[in-house]
Amino acid sequence: MGLFRFIAIAGLLLSAIVHVCTLVNFDPQRFTPAMLLHLGVAINFAAAAYSQRAYWTNQTPNKFKGKNPAPYAPSWMQKGFAILLLYGIITLFFLAQFRMHGGQPIETSPGSYALQAHGKTIRSLTPQEYHDYNLYPLRMFSGIWMLGYFAAWMIFESARREAAGAKPYEELA
Secondary structure, three states: OHHHHHHHHHHHHHHHHHHHHHHOOOOHHHOOOOOHHHHHHHHHHHHHHHHOHHHHOOOOOOOOOOOOOOOOOOHHHHHHHHHHHHHHHHHHHHHHHHHOOOOEEEEEEOOEEEEEEOOEEEEEEOHHHHHHHHHHHHHHHHHHHHHHHHHHHHHHHHHHHHHOOOOOHHHHO
16 A cells, blocks of 8 residues: 555656646646556556445444545645645636637647637637647646545555554544
8 A cells, every 4th residue: 555655646746747837838748648647546546446445335334434535634635635626626617618618729730720619610729829728638637637646645644544543533623
């Protein structure tokens, strides 16, 4: 579980770097295969979910069952997860609906760009707008990657603290 915890922390940091790069109009895919973070978050989150199988299948007595899948995680992690969830949802819908206008950027001819939806051209794009529109999907994904890696880290941290004999944070309040 320690390896997956490390991968979760590293993936969170890498996805945050990718996210910041897209915010400053730098395309990290020119130098790194950023979309591999998609595969990493799927594997890591699957490992986190698998580690919680006893929690979900009633194989362990837990008074927190159904309330909190990571009751031993620090409260700052639980609050951080809520903030990342809200940020991920807002980023996803804001970019998809208001920035992308429901379309995809295409190169109509060399040096000429347009925003297109369902085969119809919505509007022409400048080269800078085309670059920006190509970064939006990566920004949407990286926001969700941060959430997935953080959730996996929180679950692994909760399991680590439970094994060390810590009290759940609900009992401490």
